[in-house]
Amino acid sequence: MKVGEGNVVLIAGGGEIYADVAGRFVGSKRSLEEIIASDYNKNIVKNIINAGHEAALEFDYFIFGVEGYSRVSEAQLIRKRLASYMIKSGRIEKGGERSFDVVLPSAEGFENFKLHHMIEPEEITIDGIDLHDFLMDSGYGLEGDVKINLNAKGILDIVEAWYNRGVELGYAEEDLRYLKPQATEFKALVGMNARSWRDWWKIRCCRNAQTEIRDMANKTLRICKDTAPDLFEDAGPNCVRMGYCPENKMQHEDCNIITKDEMADALNMLDVDQINHLF
Numbered sequence: 001m002k003v004g005e006g007n008v009v010l011i012a013g014g015g016e017i018y019a020d021v022a023g024r025f026v027g028s029k030r031s032l033e034e035i036i037a038s039d040y041n042k043n044i045v046k047n048i049i050n051a052g053h054e055a056a057l058e059f060d061y062f063i064f065g066v067e068g069y070s071r072v073s074e075a076q077l078i079r080k081r082l083a084s085y086m087i088k089s090g091r092i093e094k095g096g097e098r099s100f101d102v103v104l105p106s107a108e109g110f111e112n113f114k115l116h117h118m119i120e121p122e123e124i125t126i127d128g129i130d131l132h133d134f135l136m137d138s139g140y141g142l143e144g145d146v147k148i149n150l151n152a153k154g155i156l157d158i159v160e161a162w163y164n165r166g167v168e169l170g171y172a173e174e175d176l177r178y179l180k181p182q183a184t185e186f187k188a189l190v191g192m193n194a195r196s197w198r199d200w201w202k203i204r205c206c207r208n209a210q211t212e213i214r215d216m217a218n219k220t221l222r223i224c225k226d227t228a229p230d231l232f233e234d235a236g237p238n239c240v241r242m243g244y245c246p247e248n249k250m251q252h253e254d255c256n257i258i259t260k261d262e263m264a265d266a267l268n269m270l271d272v273d274q275i276n277h278l279f
Helices: 021-029 032-037 041-050 054-059 073-076 132-137 152-166 173-179 194-202 209-226 238-242 259-269 272-279
Strands: 009-010 061-069 185-193
Touching: 009 209, 021 032, 021 054, 021 209, 041 054, 041 132, 054 185, 054 194, 061 073, 061 194, 061 209, 073 185, 073 209, 185 194, 194 209, 194 238
Parallel strands: none
Antiparallel strands: 009 061, 061 185
8 A cells, every 4th residue: 555545434422513502502491302302503603613612513423434654644643632631742854873782572582583484585586686695794693695675565565574484483463563663554443533633633633644544534624514514614734724934944845825023014004993993
């Protein structure tokens, strides 16, 4: 699979909208039975969103099934939820100064589980660059005339074969998963209420978002807009809701949207009556 080919399926949500009921319940003098029996009113939902009282949106829940995305996107997905943590970015360019540190399991014998334990040399003989000398110098101890295709697919084939061999040798998959690259596919169910989805899209639909997670975000956004337009008509990246780009100098090079600083400078040039007219 390639980036952009991930599949997103709506499992639940998009039918009756409960933000309408929640909005009525808070401010109405009528009984709960009368409120529930009332016809749906999309203007109530629109007023809730425009007023910023988005707590009512937490009663509408949408569940998606996603597959065909990598572990790279998994990290991007879970960073935005009801918790407090900051994860060091792996996307920001460091000019090659970022260290390639790894964490290995403490299972007995795992550190000695080297390539020569993996498979017989003839099973990884592929037309390509001769890595025999490199592997010998690296201490992997491969014997014989071994040729491995040194491209992304070839390297991933080696890791997959190494993983499968570890299973055959009795290593726990809990430990062997440390060998898996970030390109490994993950599958998940993702459930958020409407308020959380809107908040998530603000960041993940932005052009500055990682390519694959932006693909997932845009696909879920399109589905939600189709199934519940009253909830998500104005949903999307921050610039859609705010009318300006809060990234300022970090705005994506393909965007040409007024920044927060530019908007502030423009407002400073207006008098009070002109500002009130704008809003």
